[in-house]
Amino acid sequence: MQILTSQKPKERPDNMVERIYQQLKDDIFEFRLLPGDRFSESEVAERVQASRTPVRQALYRLEREGYLQVYFRSGWQVKAFDFQYFEELYDVRIVLESAAVARLGHMDIHSNPVIAELKNTWLVTEVERVQDGARVSALDERFHCALVEAAGNTEMARMHFEITEKIRIIRRLDFTQAPRIDATYAEHGQILDAILQRRTEQAQQLLKHHIDISKQEVRKITLHRLHTARQRNVPGT
Structure with missing residues (x-):
């Protein structure tokens, strides 16, 4: 058998x-x-x-x-972290996203399904906010990519997505601390509100400030995480 x-x-x-x-x-x-x-x-x-x-x-x-x-x-x-390289990518992000916001100022955004998606995600009560860092990181990526996507320029969106992929290794660390999650909800809400009210210059200023703060935070957190990881690998520590 x-x-x-x-x-x-x-x-x-x-x-x-x-x-x-x-x-x-x-x-x-x-x-x-x-x-x-x-x-x-x-x-x-x-x-x-x-x-x-x-x-x-x-x-x-x-x-x-x-x-x-x-x-x-x-x-x-x-490869070693090249913070100058990452910061240059953040600066290019600001240029692309500011250009997208300018385009949105001349479009019918109230019927745009991508903008509706962002409103449903970010214009919520504190109780409805996601608190899991990994999920907020993914939602944050989607927020910034969606702004460029909503502007309707596919080449701009492609370039922006490539930059997003390159900075993900450090950017996601911005959501390992609860205060940064709350700040992200508040800042995204302010940016969206300015876009919906067609206050383009204000939206661009808020966006630049938001990305600049994130850039500073991830640098500090990355350096701290690297130091901690190296200490963990040193015999006798």
Whole structure:
């Protein structure tokens, strides 16, 4: 009599690459892999229980996105944070989002479904506010991307989304503290109100101030998180 045994389905190659990519990206985002850390493809392959081929594909994807550097004779290294680079990206965000707000000032925004979505998310009572930092981070990203999307320029929206992807590693840290979550709701509400009232210059000023504050906060939080993570990795501490 033949005995049937249940076997775990073999993981598809593309799914395996995605899994390894997400795992490594999470390690970088959560400071389990620190800027300057070096490792080999073999070490990663052993840790994620995969062959070197999908590991290499995942690593090169992270390299293209700016998180890793490859040294052909000595493996891979997590790239150091270049705060000047990130701050320049924040400045480009201000330019793009201010231009989007200017375009919205000449549009019928009250029938715009994207603006309606933002009102439903941000113009809410304190009791209705989301308090989970990860969810607020995603909603914040959506707020800024949606403003550009609502303006109707697809190329502008594409450029803005690419910048959003690049700064996500530090931007999400802005929502690890409750006061920043409350401030984000208040500031987004003020920006939306100014846009709805067609006070374009005020909306642009509020937007610039909001992004500038976020830029300062994430720099402080990132430096603190890096210091804490390094202290954790020092023997005897």
